[in-house]
Each structure stands twice: as C-alpha cells, then as structure tokens.
Amino acid sequence: MDDCLSHNRLDMGTKVIAVRVGSNKALKDFTVHEALVRKSSPFFEKALAQDWVESQSRIVKLPTMKPPAFQLYVQWLYSSRLYLRIDEKSKLVDRSKVIECCINAYLLGDYLQDIAFKDTLIDLILEWSSMMYVLQAAVLLTKDVYANTPEDSLLRQLLVDLSVWGISPYAWKISADSAFEFPNAFLMGVVTGQSKRLSDIDPSGVKETGYSHFKKIKGTCIYHCHRDGPCYKSDVQVDGKHSTTPAKK
Ligand SMILES: [Zn+2]
Numbered sequence: 001m002d003d004c005l006s007h008n009r010l011d012m013g014t015k016v017i018a019v020r021v022g023s024n025k026a027l028k029d030f031t032v033h034e035a036l037v038r039k040s041s042p043f044f045e046k047a048l049a050q051d052w053v054e055s056q057s058r059i060v061k062l063p064t065m066k067p068p069a070f071q072l073y074v075q076w077l078y079s080s081r082l083y084l085r086i087d088e089k090s091k092l093v094d095r096s097k098v099i100e101c102c103i104n105a106y107l108l109g110d111y112l113q114d115i116a117f118k119d120t121l122i123d124l125i126l127e128w129s130s131m132m133y134v135l136q137a138a139v140l141l142t143k144d145v146y147a148n149t150p151e152d153s154l155l156r157q158l159l160v161d162l163s164v165w166g167i168s169p170y171a172w173k174i175s176a177d178s179a180f181e182f183p184n185a186f187l188m189g190v191v192t193g194q195s196k197r198l199s200d201i202d203p204s205g206v207k208e209t210g211y212s213h214f215k216k217i218k219g220t221c222i223y224h225c226h227r228d229g230p231c232y233k234s235d236v237q238v239d240g241k242h243s244t245t246p247a248k249k
Pocket of ligand 1: 119220221224226230231232233
C-alpha cells in the first residue's frame, strides 16, 4: 500500500536551494527543493553535484535569465502545469507579454537543459498557433531566439514553420513597414519553407491550409527535444503530477 501511494508523490526531500535570477533591478530570488530541480534539470544536477561553488553556497545564480520565466519554471516543476493564459479580451500588449514570457521560458529551459519543460512549452505554442496575433508576436521575437539558441533548435524550426503556414501577407507588410530586422537564417528558412510548400502537391488535389497543417501536427512530437527518450506526455500519473494537457488555460 505504501509503495502504491508513494509512487504518485513528488520526491522532493527536505533540502532547498536559493536561485538568484536576473541582474540589477530585475533581480529576484527563488527557493526550490533541491531534489526536484536536480531530477528535472541536468544543469542543476551538475551545478549541485560537483565541487562547484554553487554546491557549497547553496545559491545558484542565473544572471542572464528573466525572473518571470523562472517563476513559470518553478510553478511547472511543482505542478506540471504552465500558468500562462491568453485572455482574448486583454490588450494586445498584454497578450504579447504572455507570448514573450513563453519564449523566454523556452530559452531558460534550453539553458537548464530541461527537455520536458521545453516540450511542454512547445505544445502550448502549438495550441496557440491558430491565433494570428500570437504568431505575429512570436515571430517578432526571432532575434532573441536566434541569438540564444543553437542552429538545430526546434524552437527556431517552429517559428519558421509558423511563419510559412500562419503569417498573413498583411502581417509581413506591417513588419516590413516597421523596418523590423529578422535574422538572415530565419528569412532563409521561411523562403525555403514557402518554396517547399508551393512545390509539394497533394495527390488528392486538396490544398493544405495553415489550419489543416497545424491541426495535423498538434499532439505529435515533431518539435519535441526528447527524440528517442520518453515524452513528457507518457509520464501520466493518477494524481495529476503529469498531465497530457500542456497547460492550464
Ligand atoms: Zn513528445
């Protein structure tokens, strides 16, 4: 009976560590259970297991990361939910902040090497892919993404594909009018993707739309980083620690 019960509980232990995120005025301290964060993030596992100064001081500093992104990470660690919600009635600028937080959280996940966190965020972005303003806001963050991710980043690929299948000519015009500078690698990806989209002819003669394209790939692991490892969605437990749904909206 004990085994049955303990199987579904978070194994957090009693030790906690401090994590100092950001710098100057944007600095914020967090407290997290060491066992929990080490189990999820190879970065924390390394920092706290070896003879690094962090393992002695019990403080891990992340000066280049954003506190709201880390807050989201802590909430996810303890609940496996992403507490990000887009309110259709809120102002465009507020919606953009939510999307920015989501992208920053992914960059944090990259830094912490937390694959399950990144894959959960990818699924949330895909859930939002039918909302045009989400696509526009996400694409405007390409500079940050390309500056902070490796060439084979699946977030880069997702942003390219969202642009190929979801961005309207009108939105591209707005970006051009505001002289927004996209990274060259991103533009090359979009041009290549558009060319492929035009040359791929469905034998049934039915033209694939952005809507049908994203409907087809939602729920798949195409943009997940786990590769041959287990998907976070397969780790379903009866207490809801891990859920098949990526986010609480
Ligand atoms: Zn997966």
